[in-house]
Amino acid sequence: MSHRRPKRSLGQNFLVDPNLQRKIVAAVEAGPGEPVLEIGPGRGALTAHLARREVRLTTVELDDGLAAELSSRFAGNPRVEVVHGDVLALELPALAGDWPRTTVVGNIPYNITTPIIFRLLRLPYPRDIVLTVQAEVAARILAGPGTRTYGALSVGVRLHARPARICKVPRSAFRPVPRVNSVVLRITPRSPPRLTPAAAADVRVLTRAAFSWRRKQLGTILTRHADLRVPREIGERVLARCSLAPALRPEQLSPDDFIALAAALQSASSALSPPARGTRAD
Ligand code: SAM
Numbered sequence: 322m323s324h325r326r327p328k329r330s331l332g333q334n335f336l337v338d339p340n341l342q343r344k345i346v347a348a349v350e351a352g353p354g355e356p357v358l359e360i361g362p363g364r365g366a367l368t369a370h371l372a373r374r375e376v377r378l379t380t381v382e383l384d385d386g387l388a389a390e391l392s393s394r395f396a397g398n399p400r401v402e403v404v405h406g407d408v409l410a411l412e413l414p415a416l417a418g419d420w421p422r423t424t425v426v427g428n429i430p431y432n433i434t435t436p437i438i439f440r441l442l443r444l445p446y447p448r449d450i451v452l453t454v455q456a457e458v459a460a461r462i463l464a465g466p467g468t469r470t471y472g473a474l475s476v477g478v479r480l481h482a483r484p485a486r487i488c489k490v491p492r493s494a495f496r497p498v499p500r501v502n503s504v505v506l507r508i509t510p511r512s513p514p515r516l517t518p519a520a521a522a523d524v525r526v527l528t529r530a531a532f533s534w535r536r537k538q539l540g541t542i543l544t545r546h547a548d549l550r551v552p553r554e555i556g557e558r559v560l561a562r563c564s565l566a567p568a569l570r571p572e573q574l575s576p577d578d579f580i581a582l583a584a585a586l587q588s589a590s591s592a593l594s595p596p597a598r599g600t601r602a603d
Contacts, residue, residue, distance in 0.1 A: 325386050327497055332430020333384070336366040336453075338494035345505055346370040348451045348487050351424045358417045358447070360408045360427030360437065362391055367426060372401050379417050381408045409436055413447075420447055428453040431499070435474065438462075438508065442481040444518055446510030450482070453490055459504035466575050472535070473528040479576040480521050482510045516580065523583040531571035531579075539574075540567025543586075551586060559585045 327333035336342055346367055351357050353375040362368040362380040364387065371378050372395060381404045382388040388405035395401040404416060414420035425447050429437050434454050441450055454462075462484050464470040478484050487505040492498050516524070530546040531539070543549050543556040551559070560567050563581045565574065574582070 328384065331384055332361075332432055333363060334495040334497060334499045335364050336428055336490070336494055337496050338490075341488075341490055341494050342366050342370055344488055345426070345428070345451065345453060345490075346374070348505065348507060349374075349376075349424050349426050350449065351376045356417050356419050356423040358413065358423050358425045360425065361429050362403075363387055363428075365391055365394065367428060368395070368401070371426070372398055375400060377418070378402070379404060381406055381411060381416070383407050409433065409440060413440070414445060417447070420445055423447040424449045424451065426451045428503075431455050431458075431501075434458050438478065441508075442478065442510065444514055446481065446512070446514065448510070450508040450510070451487070451505065452508065453503050453505045456489070456502040456504045459486065459506050462506060462508075467572060469572075471572050473525070473532045476528045476576045476579050477525055478508065480516055480524055480580070481514070482508045484508045520580075520584065520587075523587050524579050527583045527586070528571075528579050531574075535571050537570070538567060539565060539569045539571065542571070549586075551590075555589050559589050 327335065349357060349371065355376055357371060357376040357378050359368060359371065359378060359380040362382050368378070368380055368391065377400050379402045380391065382391060383406065385405065388403060392403040395403060404411070417423040425441055427437070429452055435458070438452070441447060460470045461472060461474045462478050463486060464472070464475045485507045487507055490503040490505060492500070492502050526548055530548040531542050534542050534546060539560065540556060543551040544553050557567065559582065563578065563585050565578060565582065
């Protein structure tokens with residue numbers, strides 16, 4: 322066990338409650354020999370339990386000292402590989418071996434929660450994801466239409482996956498004790514994927530613009546938001562085609578509404594723009 326001072330810059334709050342450690346690891350539905358990728362193993366709170374399950378475990382830890390300690394601790398275990406690196410910079414599908422069968426687990430640093438989630442929800446998807454995140458972020462991910470916490474993150478995750486709450490982790494379960502509580506989420510990527518990467522990118526542009534003006538009406542957002550600037554007539558036509566009233570506010574649209582709207586905007590704008598040079602118009 323490390324006696325180094327935890328680094329706040331790396332979001333180091335270590336899970337010391339053994340019951341919660343077991344509960345999180347029990348949510349990882351991987352059997353012996355199946356691939357598991359652990360993000361931010363730290364002092365091995367989850368790693369030790371996972372190693373006993375005989376899964377094929379790859380861990381990614383950015384902290385030099387912790388990575389070195391974990392490497393020597395698990396050196397005798399051929400099923401555990403400790404990678405010293407930044408999870409956001411590594412090519413994860415190559416790292417874990419059989420990525421479409423991999424379950425990702427992590428009690429991850431608060432400051433990079435959203436980038437990690439969207440990194441994992443890029444195609445190809447892993448099989449399943451179990452993440453401990455700040456309670457407030459979990460609420461935003463789980464929120465449905467018509468609620469105050471529903472927003473671009475709720476829609477963004479649902480384009481790719483189904484999120485579900487596993488359990489709460491009180492802040493007292495960590496050392497040092499953080500300022501906020503956490504929640505363990507299961508985020509199961511859709512199989513087959515629901516959208517192409519280009520279609521998902523269009524929905525993200527639309528939802529980000531919409532929720533950055535969450536008190537405004539849809540018609541206004543489409544025509545006036547700098548990231549959209551849809552000509553008024555086209556906006557009206559597209560909204561009518563999607564059976565959406567221009568007076569609706571973003572939080573009244575379901576993820577399916579956003580998907581339909583982004584697709585209709587995309588086909589209206591490609592019908593307007595001339596074919597790209599070098600392509601045939603037939
Ligand atoms: N899993 C351990 C536990 O439950 O006690 C540690 C959790 S701590 C909240 C997050 C861990 O992620 C720390 O060990 C930290 O050093 C590591 N970390 C921070 N940024 C990282 C990054 N970009 N890539 C990989 N690991 C990172």
